[in-house]
Amino acid sequence: MKVDNGIAIVTGGNRGIGEAFVREFLGAGAHKVYIGTREPSGPGHLIDEFGDQVEPIQLDVTSDAQIKEAAAYCDDVNILVNNAGAFLHLTLIGAPDLRAAREEMEVNYFGALSMCRYFAPVLEKNGGGAIVNVLSAGAIISAPNMGGYSPSKFAARAMTTNVRAELEGQDTQVSALIVGSVDTRMASHVKGFKEPASTIARAGIKAIEKNIPEMDTDPMAVGMRAALARDPSAMEKQMAALLKSSVISTGR
Ligand SMILES: NC(=O)c1ccc[n+]([C@@H]2O[C@H](COP(=O)([O-])OP(=O)(O)OC[C@H]3O[C@@H](n4cnc5c(N)ncnc54)[C@H](OP(=O)(O)O)[C@@H]3O)[C@@H](O)[C@H]2O)c1
Numbered sequence: 582m583k584v585d586n587g588i589a590i591v592t593g594g595n596r597g598i599g600e601a602f603v604r605e606f607l608g609a610g611a612h613k614v615y616i617g618t619r620e621p622s623g624p625g626h627l628i629d630e631f632g633d634q635v636e637p638i639q640l641d642v643t644s645d646a647q648i649k650e651a652a653a654y655c656d657d658v659n660i661l662v663n664n665a666g667a668f669l670h671l672t673l674i675g676a677p678d679l680r681a682a683r684e685e686m687e688v689n690y691f692g693a694l695s696m697c698r699y700f701a702p703v704l705e706k707n708g709g710g711a712i713v714n715v716l717s718a719g720a721i722i723s724a725p726n727m728g729g730y731s732p733s734k735f736a737a738r739a740m741t742t743n744v745r746a747e748l749e750g751q752d753t754q755v756s757a758l759i760v761g762s763v764d765t766r767m768a769s770h771v772k773g774f775k776e777p778a779s780t781i782a783r784a785g786i787k788a789i790e791k792n793i794p795e796m797d798t799d800p801m802a803v804g805m806r807a808a809l810a811r812d813p814s815a816m817e818k819q820m821a822a823l824l825k826s827s828v829i830s831t832g833r
Pocket residue numbers: 592593594595596597598599618619620623640641642643663664665666667668688692715716717718760761762763764765766767768
């Protein structure tokens with residue numbers, strides 16, 4: 582399907598990769614983008630820049646009530662981007678309790694799933710449309726230095742596959758983006774090369790326009806998938822070694 586003339590909602594659209602989606606959608610001819618944001622004044626800079634082509638929507642993806650309200654209000658949407666994400670830098674055994682691991686599941690898995698559930702009828706009403714779930718290389722490779730994050734993205738990847746099958750009958754396309762390191766606040770601790778957020782948003786638009794079910798958005802994601810296919814056990818050791826150099830909360 583074409584993005585041109587489409588109407589999108591982007592969760593966590595106030596900054597980072599979400600903001601890049603807002604910009605790239607409008608650049609590709611989208612009619613309007615709803616900016617899902619926990620703080621409605623957050624995307625003020627985007628309103629200054631794009632005027633009534635954008636509209637902020639109060640949206641904490643851990644709140645079913647806010648998602649329900651957003652789906653009722655944004656009833657003209659034909660593209661949903663589940664971008665909002667939490668990465669809390671914890672290990673699974675070393676963390677003091679399960680709070681952070683549960684929060685990552687709440688945002689990265691249940692939040693995205695709840696958005697899919699409430700917006701599925703909206704997308705159907707508007708001709709089928711598309712869902713894009715922003716995942717991570719941590720969704721295909723277990724990364725112990727992303728103790729709770731990686732499992733939450735694995736879960737979101739499996740959810741994406743199942744939702745694709747469930748929504749096939751209503752002609753809704755569903756894409757997963759496998760994303761490497763990106764230059765946003767979430768990856769501010771990461772050293773070395775990081776993709777600009779615009780690369781990921783452009784890849785997302787390509788996934789929509791070419792109906793690609795799962796897409797590696799950047800060279801790091803492509804490289805990690807290839808390394809995993811070549812030698813899974815070497816990859817596991819390499820990822821385990823990252824634990825030593827990571828900034829994480831071990832609780833010890
Ligand atoms: N950066 C990377 O290297 C990288 C790599 C792979 C995948 N990703 C994925 O890309 C997506 C975007 O991340 P980013 O890199 O752009 O990070 P970011 O700059 O930290 O942005 C995260 C966004 O998610 C929002 N968010 C967090 N919890 C939320 C909640 N409960 N409800 C609604 N919004 C919430 C944040 O809102 P606030 O402004 O209110 O905090 C912010 O808009 C995430 O799904 C992330 O997992 C990022």
